[in-house]
Amino acid sequence: MKIDDLLRAYKPVWAIDHAKSLLEWDLEVNMPTEGASARGEALAHLTLIRREYLLRLKDLVEKFEGSGDLNDVEKGVIRVLKRELKYYTSIPPEILEELDRTTTKAAVVWREARRESNFEKFKPYLTKIVELERVIADKLGYEGHPYNALLDLYEEGFTVNDADEVFNKLLPNLKSILDKIRSEGRYPDKHPLEDVAYDVNVMKAVNEELLKILEMPVGTRFRMDVSAHPFTIGMSVNDVRITTRYEGKDFRATMFSVIHESGHAMYELMIDPNLEMTPVGRGVSMGVHESQSRFWENVIGRSREFVHIIYPLLRERLPFLKDYGEEDMYCH
């Protein structure tokens, strides 16, 4: 048996993922608010269709797994598909449907609640989502903490204990670095630029220039839009999209979100095109994804060298920077 048979049978699943990505992107970027109910219904049914096509792969996966020596890509395909099969055989379809309906409506309500700083408005949705996720954790099964079942969906094999270990090591050291910085008094607790308002259209133009500096393939393989919370989504190796938001003050918030999301996007854009439409044709985990976005945002974006490149652009476009030198850009 050749893996091609398995990959061919997987393509409808990929097609549904492609559609779901666009439906979710559109929900955040474009969808008229009252479209939420139909959108949630559509996503719920697409999940059930995806489930059906994925479960059909069971025999092919088992047959191929036992068919001899597998190369790395083939092993990856089998590993990912076995995780997916476990997911769909463990969780009742009604729970998956309900989760899609709830999260779609919740996305619209969350935006309103955020605008109004009104947590009570979002609370019933969050409660419902947590309830559903608890059921999913129970159905998936776990050792130790129930959250391990859910963590595993984003970072394979990672546990609450692993996270505690990482943070327990980091926290005391971070705290002592922070204490040292504070006691030296060189950097203010709050940078004065945080409160300075910007013109949204000017900042949009700055962000477009920033994408050019980052050499993002705008219009050909990439695009940037606006949403209530910035995110990146890959619909194919040749269609990766980021969003940012414009809150009207602190220009660095939107600028660093663009650099951050561009880091996610570069990762997706550099996936081997030969893996397109296969189970391994996407970012491998949340952790690897965040390593790319934060590398660009923090290690590159906040470096003296990068600020040196973008400072002339910022100075030219943002009139309130006339009192701030290049040095003032990276002290916070």
Next chain:
Amino acid sequence: MKIDDLLRAYKPVWAIDHAKSLLEWDLEVNMPTEGASARGEALAHLTLIRREYLLRLKDLVEKFEGSGDLNDVEKGVIRVLKRELKYYTSIPPEILEELDRTTTKAAVVWREARRESNFEKFKPYLTKIVELERVIADKLGYEGHPYNALLDLYEEGFTVNDADEVFNKLLPNLKSILDKIRSEGRYPDKHPLEDVAYDVNVMKAVNEELLKILEMPVGTRFRMDVSAHPFTIGMSVNDVRITTRYEGKDFRATMFSVIHESGHAMYELMIDPNLEMTPVGRGVSMGVHESQSRFWENVIGRSREFVHIIYPLLRERLPFLKDYGEEDMYCH
């Protein structure tokens, strides 16, 4: 047997239609150009999935049809589903797949060819599409002209003979009206405003005002975007979208396209919400749809009464109208 069983089984088909509508809208409005190949592949697979779910309804349709007295909605559901069943049982799935892949790539190539006025660039795609449509006509079967099979997909029961009869009656009368107008010399062959350039951002603002005058539910159930050719698409009763284009001269072209597409959109927005997600929850035919759009564009949009409402807005926003009175607006 109750129709609810049939309508429930139809919902995955509706969900795929919802997704395909968004994929097609996005292809025209947002998609980075190199995303076309994956988009075509996704659409092709979604068509095959839709086919599979639709064909599953066969027994339910037959059972329900024979189950006794049907009301009008039920008759409509059966009629539409039988047409769909005929479509999928007649046409080989490979042809449907090929059509999706070809038209998706063709959409991107058409835009380039249009921009460059280069028909040769688009020709191979058009040739391929015509070939595929000929196969589809043959597979569907027809009496008389082969195009009857394809016309029927857009206007049930309408034939080439019907179209000839309509046009043969209209043409001589239209010609004599035109001759009379021309011989009177009151109206110029070309209106001077046709060549006047406008500022695209100003015209966008004018069109947004126009949507308010038309009381379109912008942001809640409706939105307007830009594409190479204007169109309307309904994703649900509460999510209907139009597009227009800005060619930089002749402001009336974009203005009347907005009124025209708003006519289509009003029709979709006024569909009974109880029919949402059923086979009869959409515009009934191309002819009825065009009757709505052209009524708004021509009977209302070009009337003295409507011009009287919008002229102050146009005069205020478009500086080149200072030499033109309200009367000059509707002489062409």
